[in-house]
Amino acid sequence: MTTISPQREVTRDLVLDAALALFTEKGYFNTSVHDIGRKAHVSIGSIYHHFGDKAGLARALYSALTAHMAQRIGTLERQHGSCHDQARAVVAELFDLTESAPPVMNFMLYARHREFLPDEPPVCSSRPFAMMREMVRRGMASGEIRRMDPLIASTCLFGGPLRMITARLDALLPRPLPDYLDDTWTCAWRAVATS
Template sequence: MPYLTRDEPVDESIGCRILTAALQLFVERGYHNVSIHDVQKRAGVSIGSIYNHYGGKEGVAKGLYRHLLTELEAVIDNVIAGTPSPQAQCERVIRQLLDFTESRRDIMAFIFATRHREFLPGEPPICNSAPFMRLRDIVRHGIEQGTFRAMDPWVGASAVFGGTIRLIQLRLDGMVTQPLPELADELIVTTWRGVLPGEITTSAREA
């Protein structure tokens, strides 16, 4: 069952095979360029099974969406529970996301490079999903207790995670060729300089 946290999908149940095939195809071609027949073919099951398990194409996407967000939420909650400060929590989450981009490319692409709104109108937008709210809560908490500089919470969240998300998207689009974990240290240093308090001694060096 777990896609994000286990190495091989040991679960060979039909439901899991359907979700795995759908994830691959949706990421490869985009939801609307994938037909039920494509999913059925790659999963090695029949159309009837798909309708029995998920009620149709949109049901498959909905099941996949909820499942992956639940897994991501669990990962983040684990980090939060096992890490003391907001700063350390953010840093661990960032590193984890960079790692996942290499090891779980499809999942990251489905989460960070998909317009779910276009095929899951009933679902809450991904920015409002539990894992993303958790991340914003960390930042807000950090701002309140002075770990981060005082600033608008949305600016804070964008400053802390915007660079990471952008880098992930550039990597998923094939622009960045270097594995992201190798860039983690530079990215994190830059991120902390942006949001941590402290005076910055800018020696004016404009020509």
């Protein structure tokens, strides 16, 4: 969200950051545009000037975050050879991100976008999720993963880890997620691995 930041972009980023924090803390519908402006020290007029309406703001946030995540996954794919290593790196990254930036994780995979962005496809159809499914498909082709419906395989592989994330966001887990990574990943991989 923060790049070269010509003055032009500064306001936008201020607003997006405030919106992310408030959406996570109180939810989209419990957050008014006034709240966002107050928190970002930006006037309502500016917000509407930049984003058109409240949904436009949410949309901008959503695509910025998923684009960034897709890019991260792409990098991890290039850094690791096997499907096993790639998928594990993705889970590790998601766990780290949950601790370092809970609101990002919360908004990206826990918020019910359908309710405030009716035209946006569901999260599981977003770019990052598609990349993860594709990763599984390749692992099946290479023989690392048992042959089955790829949709089932990818849901079973990532389902556990993803629920660990939501459990952590709900404060159900006492310790930071990376502490649970080894055990979680062992279970996840056993679920679908050939060996």
